[in-house]
Amino acid sequence: MSDIQLSNSGQTAADEPDGGRTPVRFRNPGLPAHRHRNADVDPRAAKRAEHQVLAMLGLSALGTIFFIVAYFAVPLDGTFGTLQLSNITLGLGLGTGIFFIGTAAVHLAKTLMPDTEMFDERHPQRGTQEERDDAAAIMVQGGQESGLGRRPFVLGGLVGAAALAPLPAVVLLRDLGPLPGDALAETLWDEGVRLALDPSAEPILAADVTVGSAFHVIPENLYESEHFLDEKAKAAVLIMRVDPGVVQYDAEREGWDVDGIYAYSKICTHVGCPVALYEQQTHHLLCPCHQSTFDLTQHCKVIFGPAKRALPQLPITVDDEGYLVARSDFLEPPGPSYWERG
Amino acid sequence: MRTLAARRRHPAATALLLLMALLVTGAAYTALVPDRADASIAPTVEDALGDADRGQDLFLANCATCHGLQAQGGTGGPSLIGVGASAVDFQVATGRMPLAQQAPQAPQKPVVFDDQDVADLAAYVAALAPGPAIPEPGEVEALDDPEAIATGGELFRINCAMCHNVVGSGGALTQGKYAPPITSDTENRHIWEAMQTGPQSMPVFNDDNISPEEKQQIISYLDEVNTTPSPGGWSLGSIGPVTEGLFVWVGAMVLLIGCAVWLGAKSS
Numbered sequence: 348m349s350d351i352q353l354s355n356s357g358q359t360a361a362d363e364p365d366g367g368r369t370p371v372r373f374r375n376p377g378l379p380a381h382r383h384r385n386a387d388v389d390p391r392a393a394k395r396a397e398h399q400v401l402a403m404l405g406l407s408a409l410g411t412i413f414f415i416v417a418y419f420a421v422p423l424d425g426t427f428g429t430l431q432l433s434n435i436t437l438g439l440g441l442g443t444g445i446f447f448i449g450t451a452a453v454h455l456a457k458t459l460m461p462d463t464e465m466f467d468e469r470h471p472q473r474g475t476q477e478e479r480d481d482a483a484a485i486m487v488q489g490g491q492e493s494g495l496g497r498r499p500f501v502l503g504g505l506v507g508a509a510a511l512a513p514l515p516a517v518v519l520l521r522d523l524g525p526l527p528g529d530a531l532a533e534t535l536w537d538e539g540v541r542l543a544l545d546p547s548a549e550p551i552l553a554a555d556v557t558v559g560s561a562f563h564v565i566p567e568n569l570y571e572s573e574h575f576l577d578e579k580a581k582a583a584v585l586i587m588r589v590d591p592g593v594v595q596y597d598a599e600r601e602g603w604d605v606d607g608i609y610a611y612s613k614i615c616t617h618v619g620c621p622v623a624l625y626e627q628q629t630h631h632l633l634c635p636c637h638q639s640t641f642d643l644t645q646h647c648k649v650i651f652g653p654a655k656r657a658l659p660q661l662p663i664t665v666d667d668e669g670y671l672v673a674r675s676d677f678l679e680p681p682g683p684s685y686w687e688r689g
Numbered sequence: 690m691r692t693l694a695a696r697r698r699h700p701a702a703t704a705l706l707l708l709m710a711l712l713v714t715g716a717a718y719t720a721l722v723p724d725r726a727d728a729s730i731a732p733t734v735e736d737a738l739g740d741a742d743r744g745q746d747l748f749l750a751n752c753a754t755c756h757g758l759q760a761q762g763g764t765g766g767p768s769l770i771g772v773g774a775s776a777v778d779f780q781v782a783t784g785r786m787p788l789a790q791q792a793p794q795a796p797q798k799p800v801v802f803d804d805q806d807v808a809d810l811a812a813y814v815a816a817l818a819p820g821p822a823i824p825e826p827g828e829v830e831a832l833d834d835p836e837a838i839a840t841g842g843e844l845f846r847i848n849c850a851m852c853h854n855v856v857g858s859g860g861a862l863t864q865g866k867y868a869p870p871i872t873s874d875t876e877n878r879h880i881w882e883a884m885q886t887g888p889q890s891m892p893v894f895n896d897d898n899i900s901p902e903e904k905q906q907i908i909s910y911l912d913e914v915n916t917t918p919s920p921g922g923w924s925l926g927s928i929g930p931v932t933e934g935l936f937v938w939v940g941a942m943v944l945l946i947g948c949a950v951w952l953g954a955k956s957s
Contacts, residue, residue, distance in 0.1 A: 384956045427920040434920075457956040544898070545847050555897030559887045562898050563847050587892065623851040626862060626890040633863050635851055640863055651863070 378464050386458045396458035403451035410443025531688075532680040534566075534582040536661060541567040542586065542610065542671040545579075550670045556588045556608050561625045564610065566673075581681055583613040584661055585632070586671070587625055587643060594630075594644050603662040605671060610661040611647050612681035615639055617654035619683045632658070656684065700957055707947050714939055739774075739805070744813030747806055751787050760817055765791070772886060773820020774811035779882035782807045785889075793865035794889060821885045828901060829877040831912030841910030844903055848894060856914045858927045866890050873915040877908045 385392035417436035423429050474482075495502040541550040545563040548570060556562060564584040572578045588608045604610075611632070615622045620636035630643040631650070639652030647658035659681045662674035680688055696702065748760065755766030762768030766788075769776075780786040784798040802810070811823065832838070846855060852868035854860050859870035868891070871880060881904055887893030899907070925932045 382955075386956070427918050431918070431920055453952060462956075546843060552897070555895070557893055557895050559893040560895060560898060561892035621851060624862060624868075625892050626866065627887055627892045628890055629863070631863055635860070638863075 381464060384458065384462065387462075393459065396454070400451045400455045400459070403447045403454060407444050407447035407451065410440050410445075410447065412440075414440025414444060416440075531581075531682070531685060534676055534681065535568060535572065535578050536566055536582055536584075536673045536676045538673065538675050539666070540673045541666070542584065542663065542673065543567040543569070545583070551586075552669050553605050553608060553665045553671050554669060556586060556671075558588050558590055558607070559627045560588050561623075561627070562586045563613070563623065580619075581614070583621065584610050585613045585623055585625065586610045586663075587627075587630075589630060589643065594646070597646060600646065600660065600662075602664070603660055603674070605663055605665055608663065608671065609643060610663045610671075610673075611641075611643070611658045612661065612677060614658075614682040615654055616649075616656040616658060616681075616683060617652070622658065700954075703950055703954070704947075707943060707950075711943050714943075718936075739808030739810070739812030741809070741812040741816045744809035744811070747802070747810055748813055751801075752810075755788070760814065769814050769817065771818040771820045772814060774815040774823050775821035775882045776886040776888065777811040777814045778807060778823045779879050779886060779888055781810055782876075783879055794867065797869060821882075824878060824881045824885075824901075826878075828905060829881045829908055830905070831877060832905060832909040834909070837906045837909045838913045839910075840903070841906030841908070842913075844899060845907050845910050848899065849907070852891075854928060856927045857911050860928075862890055871911055871915075873912075875911075877912070880904075880908050880911060 386396045387393075414437055417433070417440055421429060421433040421436055423433055490496070495505070542562075542564045543550050543566065545565045548565060548567055550567055551562060551564070562585070564586050565579055566582050569575050569579055569582065586608055588606075591607050593607070594604070594609065613621050613623055615634040615636065617634065617637055617639050620634050622632050622634040622639070622641060624633035624635060625631075625643075626633070632641040632643060632647065634640070634652065634654065637653050639654035640650050641647040641654070641658050642650045646660060649655065649657060656679075659677040659679050661677055663671055664674050666672045748756075749758065752760075752766075752769075755763055756769050757763040757766075760769040780795075781802055782800060782804075784800040785795040787801060788795050789798065814820070815822070845853075845857075849857075852860055852862065853871060854868075857871035860868050862868060866889075883891060884894040884899060884904055884907070885896070894904075896904075919927075925936060
């Protein structure tokens with residue numbers, strides 16, 4: 348209690364919420380008594396610490412030498428085995444060489460260098476009035492010598508030029524464009540475009556798609572487009588064949604499948620990962636990124652996970668030669684939602 | 690307990706605690722990391738011309754409870770008519786069938802039947818209706834041709850990697866189901882049969898989707914990734930950047946905290 352000055356402003360202790368136990372102000376307790384280290388009082392401990400520092404430095408030197416030896420000793424013959432050995436030995440050598448210089452320095456500082464507490468009082472940072480007046484005078488004199496006060500057009504020109512200078516940065520924002528327009532909603536799929544195997548672009552015969560199959564599909568004309576990876580990112584499709592009657596009947600989607608062959612966009616409506624984990628017994632499609640699950644039997648409705656919209660279905664039919672073809676583009680934009688999609 | 694409490698300010702206590710934290714983290718990681726499936730698989734059924742009559746007896750004794758007396762399917766198991774010898778060889782010779790219990794997925798387990806039994810069962814099921822046959826050993830041999838391996842890798846990434854992981858380490862599906870890892874212990878023949886027959890959750894990849902030549906290229910790719918040593922040292926199960934990042938993050942964090950504690954501690 349002797350270090351603490353209790354409230355004495357006329358209030359009684361009972362007036363205060365905590366019964367007067369909180370002091371009005373704390374006194375600076377000062378530094379604790381200096382405790383001498385073993386190495387300060389025991390010459391043998393000091394000698395031991397010195398040896399420890401020397402041992403660490405020696406270890407560091409060994410690591411450096413080990414690096415140089417390993418550099419020449421480990422042959423690199425182009426196989427993974429020697430590359431691995433080389434990486435490990437070089438890394439160990441270099442790491443040991445540098446790490447133990449650091450530990451030796453820290454150990455030296457902690458055990459043998461003086462550890463007495465030192466004070467450095469803060470001093471006021473404000474300059475003297477004389478210094479401040481001098482500085483202000485220099486500014487005023489500079490302003491007068493520039494002559495801008497007497498030459499208003501130069502001053503105006505300076506302000507104007509400085510105001511224009513940041514404009515190129517604004518103009519460069521144009522490079523973020525052009526706006527995508529319909530590009531996000533339109534894909535290469537169109538009436539009569541054949542469904543083809545990814546990556547060979549071989550067209551697919553409807554008869555080849557057996558029940559339980561899953562084919563990874565691209566438009567047959569994919570490689571004709573200039574930026575075919577951009578197009579593939581929108582047009583990638585998965586087709587699956589299921590037994591008749593497995594998928595719920597929906598009058599709006601009448602004729603969009605070919606004898607149980609269903610084509611759906613492979614791009615997740617959440618953030619656009621490929622939804623290609625098809626479980627042929629449950630007819631679930633799983634997105635590996637965030638576990639959104641789509642149910643083929645309910646027209647790829649979302650049954651689990653963060654996706655909000657069902658996968659868009661690609662209406663398909665067969666052409667004269669029996670190949671699978673699209674009946675139209677997707678009727679809604681594939682992939683993740685975006686601002687203008689509404 | 691009292692001696693333990695008395696030593697809690699011992700200089701080694703911090704180091705000991707850090708070591709224990711590291712051990713606990715390591716143990717938890719080991720416990721949580723997915724197991725590699727143990728594929729103890731019987732040798733190939735080359736020239737296994739099975740005896741369909743004996744196969745029928747085996748079938749009635751071991752399989753008919755679920756698959757029906759005429760293999761027409763029942764409450765527990767699907768119809769086997771038309772699945773072919775390939776499906777039987779995959780399911781029985783990897784130990785998935787007979788099923789031990791109803792579960793989300795039939796796991797791989799020690800094989801119950803010997804080669805002749807498997808061949809007989811396959812012959813019986815193949816005799817019921819035409820279906821995919823067991824591939825010839827030459828068809829499933831891993832090629833050492835860089836072009837075949839590269840093409841196989843592309844096909845694997847397009848058709849298989851989303852479930853089986855890009856180097857075949859396996860992965861999770863929905864509701865307890867999973868795509869098993871494909872390791873160097875997995876028989877090439879079974880990789881082929883899985884593609885051809887689409888066991889359990891796996892879709893079918895018939896010869897019109899992935900041609901026999903392409904199937905062999907996929908097998909060659911898997912053989913390549915399974916026999917290539919990990920150049921970084923420890924593969925950590927090859928299950929992607931998350932484990933690798935976590936491992937480095939935890940290890941580096943412990944090292945940094947250890948250094949910081951040591952720097953701040955006053956010398957005794």
